[in-house]
Amino acid sequence: MFSIIIGICLAIGFVGLYNRAKSKNLKISWWQWAVTIIWLLYTGFVLKLIEGFIIEGALRAALVMGGIFGFLSIVAAVLLFRFVFFKSLSHE
Amino acid sequence: MSKNEIQRREFLKRMGIGSIALGAGLGIPKVLAETDNGFLVENKEQYGMTPVELLSGKEFPYQIKPDILKNMPNRMTVFSRDGWDPVRREERKKVREAQGGRSMFQINMIDKKGKSPNQTRLDYALMQASWATAHMDPFYNWETQSYSIKQLAEFGKWDPSDNDLSWEEASVALKHASLFYGASLAGIAKYNPLWVYDEYIHAQEGSNRKLIPENISNVIALAFEEDYDGICNSPGRLASAATGDGYSRMAVTAHKVAEFIRALGYQAIPAGNGTALSIPIAIDAGLGELGRNGLLVTPKYGPRVRIAKVFTDMPLVPDPPIRFGVKEFCDSCMICAKDCPSGSISVDEQTWEGKSVSNSNGAKKWYIQPEPCNDYNGFSCSNCKRNCPFNKPNNSWIHKLIRDNINLKSKALDKIMVKMDAASGYGVEVQASEFWEKDGKASITSRDPQA
Ligand code: SF4
Ligand code: SF4
Numbered sequence: 001m002f003s004i005i006i007g008i009c010l011a012i013g014f015v016g017l018y019n020r021a022k023s024k025n026l027k028i029s030w031w032q033w034a035v036t037i038i039w040l041l042y043t044g045f046v047l048k049l050i051e052g053f054i055i056e057g058a059l060r061a062a063l064v065m066g067g068i069f070g071f072l073s074i075v076a077a078v079l080l081f082r083f084v085f086f087k088s089l090s091h092e
Numbered sequence: 093m094s095k096n097e098i099q100r101r102e103f104l105k106r107m108g109i110g111s112i113a114l115g116a117g118l119g120i121p122k123v124l125a126e127t128d129n130g131f132l133v134e135n136k137e138q139y140g141m142t143p144v145e146l147l148s149g150k151e152f153p154y155q156i157k158p159d160i161l162k163n164m165p166n167r168m169t170v171f172s173r174d175g176w177d178p179v180r181r182e183e184r185k186k187v188r189e190a191q192g193g194r195s196m197f198q199i200n201m202i203d204k205k206g207k208s209p210n211q212t213r214l215d216y217a218l219m220q221a222s223w224a225t226a227h228m229d230p231f232y233n234w235e236t237q238s239y240s241i242k243q244l245a246e247f248g249k250w251d252p253s254d255n256d257l258s259w260e261e262a263s264v265a266l267k268h269a270s271l272f273y274g275a276s277l278a279g280i281a282k283y284n285p286l287w288v289y290d291e292y293i294h295a296q297e298g299s300n301r302k303l304i305p306e307n308i309s310n311v312i313a314l315a316f317e318e319d320y321d322g323i324c325n326s327p328g329r330l331a332s333a334a335t336g337d338g339y340s341r342m343a344v345t346a347h348k349v350a351e352f353i354r355a356l357g358y359q360a361i362p363a364g365n366g367t368a369l370s371i372p373i374a375i376d377a378g379l380g381e382l383g384r385n386g387l388l389v390t391p392k393y394g395p396r397v398r399i400a401k402v403f404t405d406m407p408l409v410p411d412p413p414i415r416f417g418v419k420e421f422c423d424s425c426m427i428c429a430k431d432c433p434s435g436s437i438s439v440d441e442q443t444w445e446g447k448s449v450s451n452s453n454g455a456k457k458w459y460i461q462p463e464p465c466n467d468y469n470g471f472s473c474s475n476c477k478r479n480c481p482f483n484k485p486n487n488s489w490i491h492k493l494i495r496d497n498i499n500l501k502s503k504a505l506d507k508i509m510v511k512m513d514a515a516s517g518y519g520v521e522v523q524a525s526e527f528w529e530k531d532g533k534a535s536i537t538s539r540d541p542q543a
Contacts, residue, residue: 049490052490053490053516055488056485056488057485057534058485058517058518064512064515065512065516068512
């Protein structure tokens, strides 16, 4: 069930980014899309990881591993948004 | 023909299995790759999805020096020495004196009125009752006492071909029966008289007690998972409860397996810790590898198992020994050695001989110091099971991912994983009060069978 929710969220996220790129006429190359997809999949993996630890009752593991891998996902998100999807902010 | 099919055929040929349909559950493992010494395989039932290298040749996951390796005298084990060795009596006396002349039981049940955390009357009750069938001698009888078993045995030695089975299939049937009777893992090893205790039960000659008969050809090694939450309470009483429960199940199951074999007309000698060294037999039978903590580390349960064995003259087909990176991981890990409260676990390189007269020398391994271990906490603890990174509550995809990495045998990666494991809080002592708050649905006999 949780996997389905994650899948739906990631799909919505991807469609949202795609629409933004289209509406703002952003020029996004194939490799930037590839990085975006990898980031989305990675974020899904982190969420599944946290879920797995919680199901196991390993709350500290959920916190620590979720923290480490989640932090990396957030850093990747900031870079991705700053340099790909919101790069034109200053020109808008 | 696909690469997979070739590998499968080659696998069956090299493992001596032949093109037979093995029984469900203990079926042919999924072959992942061919290696220099055998095959890399997966088999959820036996290995919990840890990728394991089956050693198909004459390779074993340990090295021995025949000039040093001798039968271990049973009277030299630390448990036996506690009974006769004046050195041990003196050491035990000192431990008792350090406790004000009181036993752990007296301290916890009388002085502290059964109220000290992890040592309450409830915890003690679980522990004492868990040993209920552990030391019942009839379970380890060398002959059957049952009329109905004798009646079946009188038909003579069973020939599997009478039931359209080969000996390979009969071996699977025997392991199936072992799991049916309550073992968590079962494997078959060729009988090696070197592992039999000397000066107690001699392998072939010069016995001062019973002899293992010369026609004995194989040993069935049985491993019994211990309760995860119980072991996590170590050094609390609930860990001893998990241990005692393992011993009790060992006795009952080994007895039933022996009776099953006897009913088929063959000889069967069940044993718990006695008669022979359990760990080398379990390694020979492909149940796991030896860890730094001196324990059998299995792919599915880590070191959280107890071992029983059944010697037999039934011409079974032995299982290949396995390797899954324990030695390499232990090289980088050291968690058990650093956390051992009695300093009994080696932090050095492997050696051929140990420092204690109670060590069984001649294999290259980490020798533990059995005396301080046995003296700690009344009768040792389970910390080195609790905190071992191979000990996990289940075989979920997360732990599988880690085990896949362990198989890469990369020192750097192993070190990172050790750090992450410790940071994640695995292996820390869980309070008995937390254990009792749970509903028991995660206990070994009632949890999700897929876990
Ligand atoms: S059982 Fe306890 S005392 Fe003995 S070696 Fe393991 S951690 Fe150390
Ligand atoms: S705790 Fe670490 S060093 Fe000790 S047996 Fe387990 S893996 Fe090996």
